Amino acid sequence: VRVLCVYMQQYINPKMSGLKLFFDTFSQPSRAVLILCHAYKIPFEPKLIKIGEMEHQTNEEFAEVCASRTVPAIDDDGFQLFESAAIMKYLVCKHKLPDHWYPADLQQQAKIDEYLHWHHANLRMGITPIMFNKVFLPKKTGQPPNEVIIRTSEKILEKTLKLLESHFLKDTKFINSESISIADLQAVCELTQFWVAGVDPVADKPRLSQWLTDCQKELAPHFDQVHEAVYTARDRGTFKGML
CATH class of the missing domain: 3.40.30.10 (Glutaredoxin)
Known part of the structure; x- marks a missing residue:
């Protein structure tokens, strides 16, 4: 059920x-x-x-x-x-x-929920403060980045990327599953936030890079359509060099 x-x-x-x-x-x-x-x-x-x-x-x-x-x-x-x-x-x-996308099987569903509940205090907590304090806030206000927050968030991000790779993608093509789910949507859209500054956060992580590519293929052409504003900011160099 x-x-x-x-x-x-x-x-x-x-x-x-x-x-x-x-x-x-x-x-x-x-x-x-x-x-x-x-x-x-x-x-x-x-x-x-x-x-x-x-x-x-x-x-x-x-x-x-x-x-x-x-x-x-x-x-x-x-x-x-x-x-x-x-x-x-x-x-x-x-x-x-x-x-x-959200399996009927109780145990499969629970594994998707496992990631979704983990996401906010981990991957999102690593990425959002970095982007806000290092990119968006300085661009809008001219204020210098908050280095304390950035260093803390960078440590969180590195730790969470390792766990994403070693646990959530350890034995499966997608997050805790062989098929794409809303957990992958949540995660991949978080990571692509770095693209606005022309940075690939998983460039040195082959397993995560392959997963991200797999997500793009599964979600084509809608992935690119929704990321149009991100691509425009990247191509214009709006936030270039800020990460």
């Missing part, structure tokens, strides 16, 4: 439509949700929230939907939800997407 999905189905009317998706393409978790929506042609009304312009703090419609003021968030005909992992599980269940 798909434990979480059975619970969610109580609140889903398949005849309903009108999904609003609040996102920023420079937001890693936003990209994960966008790729899933594009891959299965899930219709939605795009609601771009430009974090760099502080719209997550000033947009009144967004504030009504998302108490945490974080993207992504959805309003599905009055059903409001934030946090990308929760949103992706909801969409997989509602639209009955292929089982590999």
